[in-house]
Amino acid sequence: MIRRASFIFLGLALSSAALAAPKDSVKFAVTLEQMRGHYDASLLNYRNGDLTMAAKHAKHPANELYAAVRGDLTPALQQKFLADYARINQTLAARKPYAEYQKVMNTFYADVDAALATLGTTRNDPKFAAQVIAQILENAEHEYEEGVQGGKVTNLAEYQDAIYYVARARTWFDRSARSFPQHQRDETAAALRDAAAVIARKGDVKALEKAIDQAREELAEISGVEQAAKSSNATYFANIDRLLAAAKGHYAGGMLDDAEEALIDAYLENFEYLESPLAKKDQALETKLEKTLREDLRALLKSKPSAPKFNAAVDAALTDLKKARALLGE
Structure with a gap:
């Protein structure tokens, strides 16, 4: 009976893991x-x-x-x-x-x-690992752009994020390198060293971009997934509009978790990439929108307001985003 119970427990555990397969x-x-x-x-x-x-x-x-x-x-x-x-x-x-x-x-x-x-087994697939490394490096590049200007650290938190994101990418690379073809492995390793060196000396962002682009090109050869072109500001604004509209729809339908996920994506996957160019045009508007998209809308969501109140807050954010879009010529 003990062994039977153990097998049942194991089966439940495995089923639970299977149900958690990420989207x-x-x-x-x-x-x-x-x-x-x-x-x-x-x-x-x-x-x-x-x-x-x-x-x-x-x-x-x-x-x-x-x-x-x-x-x-x-x-x-x-x-x-x-x-x-x-x-x-x-x-x-x-x-x-x-x-x-x-x-x-x-x-x-x-x-x-x-x-x-x-x-x-996906975790150990070299093609999967290559995609993960490439995305972490892209995030590191963005953090560095936010954290360093003219050879000086202007935002310590963002600068440190860049350091540790590259370190996390390096950990994945070291774990998977044996499975990579030698040429791509060597070229990626060299690019990772170059990226870390640029960050350490607080070098020009273009130098970091060059190193990371090189790494991502080699990683694309491994994964078979073509390196995506960097999104334009117009694309980020369009994504935010779509995600905020989705958040309103999810909230109206009682799907609070889905609404929050849409808000998170609007900020993390899109507005973060608009912060630096917008701040150069209007620092006050950038700060206001960052707080709105990063904190205020989610805090309001968790307080479970009426749908009209939530929609009004989202619409106010969209009005500010329209101003930002005009400032950036989009």
């Missing part, structure tokens, strides 16, 4: 690695005594990124992630010794590995 496996893995990158940066700042910056990095995984993967996690992993976030924040707030902060982080990292394990 977009690459996005799922990349988002989890972004979480790790933020927490790696938080650990560095905590060890160095900069608790303000440690807290800034620590808030992103729970406050922004979790919503993007929540629906792809098993119920058990959802509970573990939420418990991990709570422990991390409590340890940070209590200013516990660094060793304790690192310990709670390591627990979260183990749960991230468990989440990645739900991908099954």
Whole structure:
């Protein structure tokens, strides 16, 4: 009977993992690695005594990124992630010794590995790994553009994100390199070294772009997925309009999680790429829109307002986005 119960439990566990198959496996893995990158940066700042910056990095995984993967996690992993976030924040707030902060982080990292394990054999597919590495590097390039101007760090958090995103990409590369064809492996390794060197010396963003484009070209050869052209500002604005409209529709239909995911995508996958050019035209408008799309609409959503109230807030954001579009000539 004990063995029979064990097999039943195992079967349930495997079924649970199967049910958690992500809608977009690459996005799922990349988002989890972004979480790790933020927490790696938080650990560095905590060890160095900069608790303000440690807290800034620590808030992103729970406050922004979790919503993007929540629906792809098993119920058990959802509970573990939420418990991990709570422990991390409590340890940070209590200013516990660094060793304790690192310990709670390591627990979260183990749960991230468990989440990645739900991908099954996909996780070990070199073509999949190449796509994940390429996307992490693209995110690193964007963070660097936001964090460094003229050889000087203008936004420390974004600069540190770039450092640790490249480090996470390197971890995936080292884990998968043996499965890559030698030429692409060598060229990608060289490009990764060049990217890290540019970031370390706070070099010109064009130099980083060149290194990352080289890496992504080689990774595209491995994955067989053609490197996508960078989206235009017009495309980002169109995506935001579509996602905000979807958020209103989901909310009206009582699908709060789907509405929140649409809001997250509007900000993380689109508006973030408009922040820098918009700030150069109108810093106040950029700051207002960032807060609206990143925090205010989601906070309102969680308060469960009437549909007309939620729609009115979204429409106000769309009005500001129309102003931003005009400023950027779109």
